[in-house]
Amino acid sequence: MAGVLHLHRARRTAGADHLRRRGRARGLRSEEIHLLPLMRRIRHHLTALIAGAAALAGLACRQDETEVRRDLGxxxxxxxxxxxxxxxxxxxxxxxxxxxxxxxxxxxxxxxxxxxxxxxxxxxxxxxxxxxxxxxxxxxYFRFTTLDELPPDLVWEDGMDQPEIGDPAAKKGGVFRRFIPSFPPTIRPFGENANNSFRGEIYEAIELPLVNLHPETMGLIPGCAHRWAVSADGRTTYFRIDPEARYSDGVPVLARDFMVSAYIRISDHVVNPYSKQYFRENVAQFTVYDDRTLSISLPEAKYLAPAVAGGIPPSPPHFYAEYGPDYNERYQWRFPPTTGAYEVREADIVKGASITQTRVKDWWARDRKYYRHRYNPDKIVHTVVRDESKAFELFRAGELDTFYLTRPDYWYEKSEMEPVYKGYIERVTFYNRYPKVPRGLYMNVSKPPLDNRDVRIGIQHAVNWRKVIDVMFRGDYQRLNAFNEGYVHFSDPSIRARPFSIPQARAAFAAAGFTEEGPDGILRRPDGTRLSLAVTYPATPVTDRMFAILREEARSCGFELRLDGLETTVAYKKGMQKQHELSLGSWLITPPMPDFHQFLHSTNAFDDKGNPRPQTNNTFVWGRPDTDRLSERLRTSRTIEELRDAAWQLQRIIHDEAFFSPGYSVDFVRLGSWRWVRWPDCPETRFCPPVIYDPHEVFVQWIDEDKKRETLEARRKGIGFPESTRVIDDYRIVGDETPESAEPGTPPEPTNPPR
Structure with missing residues (x-):
């Protein structure tokens, strides 16, 4: 967790070619915030200059003041x-x-x-x-007091009842080599251009906040805090910082540092509107009792409140001693001391070429439960390779250690190669338990005829996702059934996506008044209005082919799907401006809880004048009192039962109102690793903890230097090892897929028939 860090980390889009080499742009989805400024800068009060010596004295005082005030502030x-x-x-x-x-x-x-x-x-x-x-x-809001004010009846927890993470057989050492498609514009954790795809690699996946969530059980585990307690009203969490908690430069972590973390993100020295809104609206108070004790209060009680409040990382005040209006420039290539296992040294930033992370010597948490079998390589080298096909060739040659093979063309064709046949590269299919990305068509209900429910239902029956899965993805992927599917407690398993059906699509379109068929086969209303809508999507070879299939299938239902393929950034901006009719979307929401507020609440749909509100994630432009109430209730629920009730109702509304056409999902990761890259194989962890999107992000792998020497020597001599292609399904959750009609003319009954 990082950045403005709350339980639902800054949302990010999951690309259409998911898991190829995932960019971890944690904030690609948080540009929805448009905010008022929080405060004016502190004014410098100087007396008027007077003539002669007094003027010189005043000038000297001003210069002295400038030098003195060049501190944290x-x-x-x-x-x-x-x-x-x-x-x-x-x-x-x-x-x-x-x-x-x-x-x-x-x-x-x-x-x-x-x-x-x-x-x-x-x-x-x-x-x-x-x-x-x-x-x-x-x-x-920022409060300092003494331990005497701590409530006497607090029940302290330490989270030590959760299973280990990783494999006791893991070895420290070696260099792990990966690729990144572009060089980051900065390595600052916040500020201008900090919300880039590389930030997660060096911050969110590394630094330790106050508490963390276990990547299998979703239970609370210690981070910088080794104990925590929750107030009787559920709004305030008290934290005791681990006495050994240190930054990578050896400076102790203090309670005040968590206040500093908020300050540097919300002051007027940086343009950081999301952080400003988050801390203003979602944190009620910081209280420091002594150097090792603090509390963070939330405006309302929440389920897993310690994780919500404790997701904030500390910031070292000594590092930010020069913080000021020139922060963006001054700190552009300076990596702050971290509480995590890896740092980035100045000499390891080769601009335009590579960035190397180095394991912190004598890292304070190296022997702590939940961390001792992780963060194993001495170094992690991220090399810029702008072309994916070139990156694959580097992997094939042994210059990169792992490569994603989830896409069918990589799994079935490109990875059928000698290094695999000879056992130098091992392939694995790992079934995870990560909530399913809500990948599908987002309908802008403010654009006619999408304001008509029957039209939306017709579109759902006219979009043949099953054919996309079978033709493009070899039948390996699954049909997505619902928005925010895959949360064990918080997803309604009874919801099934509407199947492709020509008769049912045409029946729904007829109910919306599209009763006549034009000479081109497209339905129209008696007034001549054609059933024609544009779908906006990021144009790539994969998405272009996908929408070519969907367009032809939709035409058979009398629906013209016009293709609006744009450069990725342009497509994203068009959706954020609410200028789309239909758009391909895929948002990654961090477990353990689903989030509906940003997608459904009316405050994210319309401005005060009733116009579609730009720069929010409510690309449905949907707003209704019942969904407002339920999305707010979801945010403030304290029990699993309350959360489940609100989440299930919201899922059902999305299905019934049909403004989201569920696409496809992937419940596995396919990865190629050179055989010297080892993954856990023990009772506690089979390959990787299950509630992950990217196996690399929990750092349970290690480099076996003996196997590396053995493999390289065998390759020089042409000697092979047994071929290794494994399926690891220990964590797999098997569910029924949507029943699809075998014959278009005899479709099954839809879950929610047109009206």
């Missing part, structure tokens, strides 16, 4: 920000009260559906009022 920031938050809370409370009074007056005269809608709105406003009162009662 945290102490000056705290009181100013505390005042800002107090004023903001007052404004929010007053605005909510006014809106509550208006809704109360409207309720008195409302009836039927409008009355129910207003009651839902009133319920949300009452919850907001309680939240503002709670936060105002806490006092300062």
């Amino acid at each position: 945290f102490d000056e920031f705290v009181p100013a920000y505390n005042r800002h938050i107090a004023n903001w809370l007052t404004e929010q409370n007053e605005a909510t009260l006014r809106e509550r009074e208006r809704i109360t007056a409207e309720i008195a005269n409302a009836q039927g559906a409008r009355l129910e809608s207003l009651r839902i709105i009133a319920e949300g406003l009452d919850r907001d009022l309680e939240k503002w009162r709670f936060r105002s009662g806490l006092g300062d």
Whole structure:
């Protein structure tokens, strides 16, 4: 966890050619935030200059002040920000009260559906009022006090009841070699251009926040904190920092450093709107009791509150002593001391070519449970290889240690090669338990005729995802059934995607008024309106071929699917501007809980004038009081039962309203590794913990130097080893796929028939 770090890390898109070599752009999906500035910079108050010696003295004082004030600036920031938050809370409370009074007056005269809608709105406003009162009662946002104020009845936990991660047989040492498709524009953890695809490799996957989640059980495990406790109301988590917690330069981690982490991300020295909104709206208070004890309060109680509050990493104040308005330039290529196992040294940044991570000598957590069998290579070298086919050739030659083979062309064709036949490269199919990426068509319901439910249902029956799976992906992938599928407790297993069906598609289109067929075979309304919509997608060889198939199948249903393939960034921006009709989307949401708020809440759909709100992830442009209430309830639920109830209802609404056409999913990773790269094979971990998207991100692999020498010597002599292609399905969850009709003319009944 990193960046602004909360339980649902900054969302990222999962590319159409998933798992090829995943870019870990944790924030590609968090540009939805458009915010007000948080505070003015602290003003420097200087007396007016006067003539003569007084003027020179004043100038000298000003120069001295500039030199003195070239420090972190945290102490000056705290009181100013505390005042800002107090004023903001007052404004929010007053605005909510006014809106509550208006809704109360409207309720008195409302009836039927409008009355129910207003009651839902009133319920949300009452919850907001309680939240503002709670936060105002806490006092300062950044607060310093003593241990005497710790509640005496806290029940402290340490998370030591979870299984080990990794393999005790793992060896330290060696160099692990990977490729990256481009060189990052900066290695800063935040600020301008920091939200790039490489950031996760050196920050999110490495640094330790206060607590972490176990990548198999999703239980809480220690990070920088070795103990934690939750208040009776579930809103405040108390943390005791591990006495041995150190940065990579040996400086101890202190409680104040977590406040500093917030400060450097929300001050006006950086343009970081998502962080500013996150800390303002999702953290109610930081309290430091002593150097090793702090608490973080949330505005509302949450399930797994310690993970939500404790996902914030510390920031070393001594490193940021020169923090100021020129932060972006000054810190552009400076890697901060880390709490994690790997650092990036200045000499290991070869601009445009490579970046090397080096394991921290005497890393403080090297012998801690959950970390002692991980982070094994001495170095991890990331070499820039812009062309994927060239990267594969480097892998084939033994210049790269692993390569993703998930795409069928790599698995069935390209990896059928001598290094595999001779056992130098080992192939594995690993079934994970990661929630399924909601990959499919996102329908903009603000664009007619997509505001008509029957049209949307017809489109679902007219999009032949099964043919895409069978033709392009050799039948290896699965049909996705629902939005946010694959969360063990929080996904409704009864929901099934509507199958491709010409009769059912045409019946739904007819119910929407498209009753006539034009000379080109496309349906139209009596007024001449054609059933024609554009689908926006990032143009790649894979997606171009996929949509060529979908277009032809849709035409057989009387639906014209116009292809709007664009450069990836352009396609993304078009969706963020809500200028699309249909768009291909795939968002990666971090477990253990699904997230619906950013995709369904009306605040992310419309602005104050009722226009589609740009730069949010609600690309459905969907807003309704019941989905608002449920998505808010999901955010504030404290039990599995409450979460499941809200999540299942939201999944059912998405299915019934048919504004998301579920595409395909992949529940496995296929990976090629040179045989000197070893993966766990022990009772605690079979190859890799299961709740992962990329096996590399938990760092359980290691380099066996003896096997490397043996393999290289055998290759020189032309000697082979037994071929190794394994399937590891210990963690696989087997479920029924959507029943698809064998004959288009005799389709099964849809889950939700057209009306």
